[in-house]
Amino acid sequence: MNLTKRIFQLTALFAFFSLASCSTDIEPYEGGIPPSNQTDNSNPTNPSTTSVFKADFDGQTFTANTTQAIVNSNYMSITGTKTTGEFFQITIPGVAVGTYTMHSPTTSAMPFGLLYSPGSGNVPFLATDDQTGPFASFPSYVDTSEIVITNIDQVNKRIVGTFKFTGARFVGTSGTSIETKVFTSGVFNLPFTNDVPAPAGNSFTAKLNGNNFVPTNISGIKMSGMISLIGRRGNVENIGVVVQDNVTAGTTVNFTAFSSDARGQYVLNSTPQGVFGGDGTVTVTFHDTIAKRIKGTFSFHATSFFDPAVFDITAGTFDITYM
Known part of the structure; x- marks a missing residue:
């Protein structure tokens, strides 16, 4: 099986797991922030009533229109999506305040995951270990992944943190060249649930x-x-x-x-x-x-x-x- 298929399987893992874990979105508002929560935008890493998911890349700022977050005893999963179909997916094999990287020790079966998808029909940019991952043989790929969870408010059900990473994807189907993209200044301050039941009657x-x-x-x-x-x-x-x-x-x-x-x-x-x-x-x-x-x-x-x-x-x- 070629490297392209391997990347497909890794990507599908995060995408399918995210969707299987949570089946709801926050209703979209202009700027991705509900009107009643448009406060404290100057400091989105401060636990407050702000709801935001954004990141910088290619000289622009991605601001999600819809978001979803799951925090339970096994993992944390966070997704930010724009109306264009672009989305970020973050999966963390732990449930604690702290810093997470590709090399963080964990006893969880859940993999550490960071990816950005340009939208339907596009191959996503995936962060992997630059020593053992599928991009390890390419000198141009350097893992910069870091997720910092600054607050998990179990009373008000909010999660707050920052993230950055370098994503890569194969160019063509030969697996001989890659394209990279650097994502910086990622922040999120979102309500979360432990799990979301599906609508009745399914x-x-x-x-x-x-x-x-x-x-x-x-x-x-x-x-x-x-x-x-x-x-x-x-x-x-x-x-x-x-x-x-x-x-x-x-x-x-x-x-x-x-x-x-x-x-x-x-x-x-x-x-x-x-x-x-x-x-x-x-x-x-x-x-x-x-x-x-x-x-x-x-x-x-x-x-x-x-x-x-x-x-x-x-x-x-x-x-x-x-x-």
Whole structure:
């Protein structure tokens, strides 16, 4: 398997895990800050009522229109998205005030993750260890990743911190050259939840290697031109299907791990070794874009670059109101 596919799997891990962990967004307001909370913008690292997610790169400041944050006993996950479809995803394998880098010791199965996606159809910029990661052989890549959590307010449910990193992505499919982008002055001051229940009335069923997969949380979210439909069992393990947000009823898509119009993935755990994806089929039988309700069936054969295990996902169905 080539390096491009390896990057795809690493990226998919963070994207799928984020969506499986949280299925809600703060309602978008101008500037990304609710009117009742437009205070203390001069010091966004100070715990207050400010809600903000921003970062600098390419001579401009990215300011999120919608955000989501999860803080529980296993990990912290933070996402900031613009209406253009651009988004940042931060995943932290710890739940404490302090500084986190690629080399921070951790006992969590959750990987340290920082990525920026220019939007649907674009390869994201991913931060990795410059000694052992997929970009380690390129002298031009120097890891500058740092996340500083300055406050976790468990009473008012707010998380505050700063971040920076250098992201990279492969140019073309040969894996012989990379493009880098430096992100600085990242700040966030956001409300968080421990987990978010999906809207009532959703259903998601499947068989995993012939055995019933019964999710404890079902979610659907529209982002960057795609709809992710996920059934999660426990904190991490999940089966997910992604389709285009303009897909119409009666459409059947045959997909691979690299398809842009549909994908399927099984996440066993929160490590690169635990992400499996591959060839399959999804059929949409109903889609109401106004009510944001979608129904269909799916199946796929999931494999991984890191693990010889094979997982067959069969008899999959979904009937979900997405957000």
